[in-house]
Amino acid sequence: MTTKDTASAKRGPYAKAKEKRRLILDSAHAVFAAKGYLGGSLQDVANQAGISQTSLLHYFPSKSDLLMAVLEWRDELTKSANPSAGEESFEDAVIRTALHNEKIPGVIELYTVLCAESITNAHPGRDYFTERFERLRESYTRSFSALAQEGKLRPGVDSAWAAMSLVALWDGLQTQWLLAPDTIDVAKALRAYFEVVLLPEA
Amino acid sequence: MTTKDTASAKRGPYAKAKEKRRLILDSAHAVFAAKGYLGGSLQDVANQAGISQTSLLHYFPSKSDLLMAVLEWRDELTKSANPSAGEESFEDAVIRTALHNEKIPGVIELYTVLCAESITNAHPGRDYFTERFERLRESYTRSFSALAQEGKLRPGVDSAWAAMSLVALWDGLQTQWLLAPDTIDVAKALRAYFEVVLLPEA
DNA sequence: GTCTATAGTTCGATAGAC
DNA sequence: GTCTATCGAACTATAGAC
Secondary structure, eight states, X not given: OOSOSSHHHHTSHHHHHHHHHHHHHHHHHHHHHHHHHHHOOHHXXXXXXXXXXXXXXXXSSSHHHHHHHHHHHHHHHHHTTOOOOTTOXXXXXXXXXXXXXXXXXXXXXXXXXXXXXXXXXXXXXXXXXXXXXXXXXXXXXXXHHHHHHTTXXXXXXXXXXXXXXXXXHHHHHHHHHXXXXXXXXXXXXXXXXXXXXXXXXX | OOSOSSHHHXXXXXXXXXXXXXXXXXXXXXXXXXXXXHHOOHHHHHHHHTSOHHHHHHHSSSHHHHHHHHHXXXXXXXXXXXXXXXXXXXXXXXXXXXXXXXHSTTHHHHHHHHHHHTTSTTOTTHHHHHHHHHHHHHHHHHHHHHHHHTTOBOTTOOHXXXXXXXXXXXXXXXXXXXXXXXXXOHHHHHHHHHHHHBOOOO
């Protein structure tokens, strides 16, 4: 800790600014989740945060700066309070994360809308999502390769394909879930995917 | 045919209006695919069509009316010149459609962006996509059920799950393909899905 | 660091001449 | 059916008082 864990420290100027930044990020997260980046305005975010629109621009110089900060903030949101158990399997970690994210209001809406928006011309979030998918595919490919070496992957199933498909399936299920939450069970469907792609434990 | 299939018929007032409507729909298709519904303006569409913005509103009374017409026009686009062979299998029809759509410029961009946008507040395309997913899931479930009755579905695989997952996988793959077209092969990945979910022909 | 005021665009949509 | 002109509103961003 570089700051003292006391009330006086929290009332300091730095802590105050940090809290306000977070308040703005929470507001922007909600607005972009509900209206998208293109559909949401800085005025919407400012209203949600209870500040003026110009005050908002004091903390984030432009709308695209705000977007990038929201995307990073979302990463922290989905990682916090989502601790992986030490001996947890890859499959269980994926299911747990799916269930975890479903409970955070707006997280899946934000991800789905901004991801699709990012393919439009000159969208500031494009690089973020391009790199995110690359990273995710590589990470999951390693996980499936490890499962393959343990003899748990169904013969004939390619690790890179399984990884790419898991990412695609997960995203697609979330989209359908957003439009029909009572019909789609994302976690259950992902479990079924692992049952088809992996060998039975027996 | 209610109109004569002659040059004079094509030059009639009705034909002219129809051609212009289609020109506008093509322009709107391109603009919405590149910028989304929220990001694209009526002026953009009018410029693309070479007419004034007010002239555009003469054919489509509002922006949301234009969107709905574009969505219907996209359905026609993806169906035309995509004839199903009489004895074609379900799997082959899916792969063929995937390859077909990939060749129509902007079709996948439009679908991906508008679909995700449709989950935002009060988006005019929301009902369209909700119903589209319901219809697709039902249709594919019937196809997988038929395969199951022929003994071609891998035991333990549920038809409704396979249908929902196929739709989700397909959509998710298209999103990844849009961001990394050289890395993602949608048709190949879909083929691999069928190989895992269906039993080998042998 | 917060605000009001506003610049400077652009938006969707309307009115009305031709 | 096409256009010019324009309305009223919303937008991002800046200037400057306090």
